[in-house]
Amino acid sequence: MNENDPTNLIRVAHENGDSTIAQPLDLGARVRELRKARDWTLEQAAKQAGLARSTLSKIENGQMSPTYDALKKLAVGLEISVPQLFTPPSKGQVNGRMAVTRLGAEGSKITTTYEHALLAETLTNKKMLPYRARVRARSMDDFDGWVRHDGEEFLYVLTGKVRLYTEFYEPIDLGRGDNAYYDASMGHNVVSISQDDATILWVTSLG
Numbered sequence: 235m236n237e238n239d240p241t242n243l244i245r246v247a248h249e250n251g252d253s254t255i256a257q258p259l260d261l262g263a264r265v266r267e268l269r270k271a272r273d274w275t276l277e278q279a280a281k282q283a284g285l286a287r288s289t290l291s292k293i294e295n296g297q298m299s300p301t302y303d304a305l306k307k308l309a310v311g312l313e314i315s316v317p318q319l320f321t322p323p324s325k326g327q328v329n330g331r332m333a334v335t336r337l338g339a340e341g342s343k344i345t346t347t348y349e350h351a352l353l354a355e356t357l358t359n360k361k362m363l364p365y366r367a368r369v370r371a372r373s374m375d376d377f378d379g380w381v382r383h384d385g386e387e388f389l390y391v392l393t394g395k396v397r398l399y400t401e402f403y404e405p406i407d408l409g410r411g412d413n414a415y416y417d418a419s420m421g422h423n424v425v426s427i428s429q430d431d432a433t434i435l436w437v438t439s440l441g
Contacts, residue, residue: 260296261293261296261300261319261320262293262294262295262296263294264319264320265290265293265294265308265312265319266294268312268314268319269294269312271359272312272358272359276290276291276294279311279312282311282312283307283308283310283311283312284307284310284311285304285307285308285311289304290308293308305319313331313332313333313356313357313358314331331357333354333355333356333357335353335354335355340352340353340355340365340366341355345370346370346371346376347369347370347371347376347377347423348367348368348369348370348371348424349367349368349370349431350365350366350367351365351366351367351368352365353365353366360440361439361440362437362438362439362440363437363438363439363440364435364436364437364438365435365436365438366392366433366434366435366436367424367433367434367435367436368431368432368433369394369396369424369425369426369431369432369433369434370426370431371423371424371425371426372425372426372427373425374399374423374425376425377423379421380401380421380422380423381421381422381423382418382419382420382421382422383418383419383438384418384419385418385419385438385439385440386415386416386417386418386438386439387415387416387417387418387422387436387437387438387439388413388414388415388436388437388438389408389413389414389415389416389424389434389435389436390411390412390413390434390435390436390437391408391409391410391411391412391413391432391433391434392410392432392433392434392435393410393428393432393433394409394410394426394428394430394431394432394433395407395408395409395410395426395427395428395432396408396424396425396426396427396428396432396434397424397425397427398414398422398423398424399422399423399424399425400416400420400421400422401420401421401422402420407427418438418439
């Protein structure tokens with residue numbers, strides 16, 4: 235795999251579920267459904283919610299009625315609101331989620347061409363993948379061919395100046411505040427034409 239290709243940052247979210255509004259579900263079954271939708275083990279989900287594994291197991295199996303405090307911990311851990319523990323979402327997806335990424339707390343991936351700062355990492359089954367990138371590349375020679383991947387992509391220049399190369403268009407120079415939206419299956423590469431590394435915000439659709 236080409237280490238310069240950010241394709242490996244793209245995680246396609248697979249979602250299943252009925253598209254109609256269902257009747258309220260059994261709490262234990264609902265919690266188990268939400269946990270498995272995230273591919274979490276009992277241990278992982280319990281740690282995320284700040285509960286004992288045995289407590290979560292009893293809740294899922296209907297062996298205990300959780301306190302409101304436990305319900306709040308479950309909701310926070312599963313990244314949903316308390317009411318959503320009792321009623322499935324209308325479109326088979328979790329709604330009302332939010333993630334905050336503090337400056338300096340981003341996950342990072344460094345290659346010879348880009349230094350990626352991954353944003354909103356705590357959210358699973360995302361529709362978009364946002365990340366900030368420091369553009370280290372200065373020439374198309376720094377790349378091993380075109381970068382291509384599924385989905386659409388939005389690029390916004392934060393600092394410096396970049397040159398966006400695409401497979402079917404002439405190269406275009408973009409400065410601070412300039413942006414571009416394009417089909418990511420079209421070959422594309424970005425280089426910095428500033429004295430220093432430029433920084434950009436990238437948002438990639440997932441599927």
